[in-house]
Amino acid sequence: MIHSLFLINASGDIFLEKHWKSVVSRSVCDYFFEALERATEPENVPPVIPTPHHFLINVLRHRIYFVAVIQSEVPPLFVIEFLHRVVDTFQDYFGVCTEAAIKDNVVVVYELLEEMLDNGFPLATESNILKELIKPPTILRTVVNTITGSTNVGEQLPTGQLSVVPWRRTGVKYTNNEAYFDVVEEIDAIIDKSGSTITAEIQGVVDACVKLTGMPDLTLSFMNPRLLDDVSFHPCVRFKRWEAERILSFIPPDGNFRLLSYHVSSQNLVAIPVYVKHNISFREGSSQGRFELTLGPKQTMGKAVESVLVSSQLPRGVLNANLNPSQGTYTFDPVTKLLSWDVGKINPQKLPSLKGSMSLQTGASKPDENPTINIQFKIQQLAISGLKVNRLDMYGEKYKPFKGIKYMTKAGKFQNDCHLLVIQKLAG
């Protein structure tokens, strides 16, 4: 399975290495650097790189490459999924997963990696178990530790690893018992130049923050579970109840976790909450181009569209853009040719627009690529698919928990690093 792990930063330095079997020389990463050089973009490095004696499987998150060294046949997704789990754990522990954070907490990182893999096979990947073993660093604890010399390593032995519900700690106690659920939906759409939708899909998740004493057994039901076309669950959810009754029945992990992610099929008509009007033109022979963009809300059920951010990759021939936004601010990076406009909230009475001219390279011919426009936005209090939670019941414990549910819709692509969603293809 996984032999070694190397962490490589954006400038190509190996800043951490960990071996679970015999030591593999870091020169094996040279093959990775070759691939990195060939790739035009950091994302274009192939995830699986064969070398004469090893295979390198890498993932890129937060501008850090996590390169796992494999010696023999293993399902590649197994390794990829594990590496992502490692990143999630780091993020969970340190708040961010950056080179600096990892370097500052190198001992905790090492202890974590030691617990997560044994001989290259995953051992404890549940964050609850890990947190029992190794306490996450906090500023207070760091100060206390330096003064008293106490440690990050949990004194008591992790019992979670032995239980039938490995995701939950035993002996949880809270004075305020509360369970919050966030229904977050992302619209993923491609709209062509005439404004018609090519594809539109809704991807949703139910994130939970459960702080309940003891061993509660929860059931969550939806008003309209048929909307959910395809679902995937946290391991705590009982498959059989879902299959039979369309009810989520589970003993929740303690704290934050993702209960469910779902997909609402494109067969159900997806209402696109914003529209874009645009006019981008270049005149042949002239070094000027016109740029006009207007945004407006559409089918938002009375809710405000917030945190709107528009970005577009302009053609390479564009030297500079001189634009005038009716609200918000815009930036244009002349090197990457990326135009981004932070619009803020859309006021339906006064639609935001961005107008102005672009200067082209003199003598350059009219660019023939179509710029695409990516839009990012948020709508609070609305799940665009219409999904509604019906009720939440608790069994197994006597107290009455406080329950809360929140809905949100946003444009978002699944990749954590880029939150782009509605993509518009424009005419040249």
Add this chain to the structure above:
Amino acid sequence: MLNHCFLCRNEDLKEMLESNKESLKLEAMKRIVGLIAKGKNASELFPAVVKNVASKNIELKKLVYVYLVRYAEEQQDLALLSISTFQRALKDPNQLIRASALRVLSSIRVPIIVPIMMLAIKEAATDLSPYVRKTAAHAIQKLYSLDPDQKEHLIEVIEKLLKDKSTLVAGSVVMAFEEVCPDRIDLIHKNYRKLCNLLVDVEEWGQVVIIHMLTRYARTQFVSPWREDAVFDENSEKTFYDSEEERRVDQSKPYIMDPDHRLLLRNTKPLLQSRNTAVVMAVSQLYWHLSPKHELSVITKSLVRLLRSHREVQYIVLQNIATMSIQRKGMFEPFMKSFYVRSTDATHIKTLKLEILTNLANEANISTILRELQTYVKSQDKAFVAATIQAIGRCATNISEVTDTCLNGLVLLLSNRDETVVAESVVVIKKLLQTQPSQHSDIIKHMAKLFDNITVPMARASILWLMGEYCEHVPKIAPDVLRKMAKTFTSEEDIVKLQTVNLAAKLYLSNSKQTKLLTQYILNLGKYDQNYDIRDRTRFIRQLIVPNEKSGALSRYARRILMAPKPAPVLQSAFKDRDRFQLGTLSHTLNSQSNGYLELSDWPAVAPDQSVRIVEVVEPLFLCVFNSNRKQKNGNAVKGESRSENESASESSLSESSSESGSESGSEFDSDSDSGTGQKKNTKSKPVMNLCCILICMCNIWHPFLNITYLPPQIIQKALLLIIITKLFSIHIVLSFSNQFVASCRCSLLRLCVFLACQFDAVSWHVRVSLQASFPVFVPETSHELLHRMTGKGLSAQYRFTRQPCIYGNSMVSLQLTLSNSSDQALENIHISEKSSTGQNIHHFNAIGELHTWTCGSVLFSFSTKEDEFSVSIQPAVGELLVPITMTEADFTKEKLTWCQKANQPIHFCVCISRFAGKTVGSGCLVLVSVALKDPDAGITINTEKTVMASMLLRQVKITLTNSGP
């Protein structure tokens, strides 16, 4: 200088480690771990560090472990100092300390301690704690990689651990199995069903490993479900999902899926909903490789869902989809839009999506796809544009309807400003033209015009080749192109030069008048080229086309050699041959066999013996009983073991055996000469009775969490053992589980009833034990339909056997009828009409009818409402006509020897040995059922004087067991 500093610092660390203060030691260790993480060498600190291995401070100890595991290989002698600490910890009462000691001990790669490790692993494998056993499974792999000679011993441990029933252990031990002895498929047989049943509860990483292993296993054990003729209706498939097997039998299809095969498919299906992408992929590949083709569609949605995950996940999943989509377009066609390229995708994702879109293209959707491809051509990512043009070319060749459209589109691209686009188009057009050159001379002319502006060598070479190949279609232009090439020959790339030589040769053959001089000029230039290939090719061409004395006959055929019609290239997917690898594997991703790849075998033509998977759970108790009995009572003709021989003697020999009937002969088929009852004669005349014993069992359902196989034998032994003898010389042995046991297992539903009835020789034993009716332990909740609401005009009726003693008479069975009204008006005066009841005694009541019967015949009666009358019939299962009774163990042991006679009806699986005694409600005659499980012949035995009933009961029990089993 740097080195010096480093040494200084190490001195400093050494001092800290040797100090008395725990905090200083810890600080030092933290810095050392920092050094290790950066890849710096800290091995010289080994002696100082290893001293702290027994520290009380947990963090310090853990950091020392980290260090130890990292450097032990380099400092083997010193590492030995730490071993005794671990050996001590292996005996610690705390399971977690034992586990961590074993973990570190096995991670120290020092060959000298192999025997110690071996011992520790063997001990840990029998540890009471599943967590320690899991660690042992991990240690197996470590030891194997350290010393492969230990293989045989390790396989023994693996075999033991595979039997483990803990979900914690399952994943790790299968991993060890895959590393150490993947070829020992025989170790899996006995554990196959258990693994399938445990799978959902195993942790996610273990699931991946187990699923991959089971995929390989299933391919060696089951016959192929892929039949062309097996076309099923999707809808009915779902409705009857659970009764799949019988349905197929009913339809007498040639293919019957092994129940174990079905079990695997059924138990893996819910895992498609896992959040772990590796699990979803593993299940998908299992379905791809194992399921009947018509069931494959269940994986599509889940795979498409994975496309919304991280970039790297998408890459792997798209590759697998690309392979699948070649063979089965239909699977992904409805999800075509999921494969549309987004501007933010990475290049390798884009190319994979293109690949899939091209695979999915057919006559119906080609226009949509082409429109989408057209927008991609305008992308800024040039590598992607090139791939798109290739894809258009493939669409054009695959679907003849659009060839012309594509070709026109590609020709338009020739005037694109971007050179890569033009070059790629030229290459693709060249391939397309080869399929139908004659109609497209104008395209060739167009390309000749563009020739001057194209600088990409591959494109230039392609145009030259086209000119030469089809020079007859463009007789005027071709020589001119050659003339231009002669001018620039020396500055061209090698491939262009080669094609120039080709063009010259072909023109010389077809149009030597115009081009003779030009050709000779080019051949001369080529003769002195720097490149070997070009010089060689030039010489070869010259010899071939210019006739001289030496060349002989060959030059006469030059035209046929050079101008031979060439087959058009087939544009096909790069994923065409990937299906030789198992999907989801590293080898599949790289398209080359990687180290440790395990080939998926082809389906066997004939399925190997299925009985190897039958698990023997408990000792068949009653056999022992019979054996001991025989010792006691020699004179009696009872022989438990000889059963099989006698059985094979079968019915025909029954009469003979009955006449012999000597007790010494050991025949258990008693002659009933002296019994002389009509009952006996009856018995002989019925073929069913020829198997002297008949068995039956009653429905059993167990609690989903308590698999019957988990019952330890001692619990079975606790069960009550009773015998009852009637005046009609039947023995009824009952073994029923005590209520306490049932309660303690929290398994209120467990009910497995078995009867064993024996007939014995004509000694008249008149032992009477009062028959005490006991309460049923399990009452099924299911009710059966009596009257459907459609036929009943709104009135529907359901009945259910309550298995409670009937209050109206001991010889009646209580029956609960549920009537409901689903019409929109009230139904009045519902009653059971008297006239229709056929000789049965029904106690009338508005909603509850008691029916009395000892025959197994159906009960007919009819419902009447105000307006209508409906005739219905109840066909009770024979088991419902029995009342359980209690017998004492003493009674049983006293009599068991004398009348032992049983026949075995092998069934495919059997759960455990269980017995049930009961009497029929009507006549009070005894019925004994026993079910035994022992390899290879599990059996059900039923003894009763009522032979017809026995055979019916047997049939039902068998069906019930077969359906409810794993």
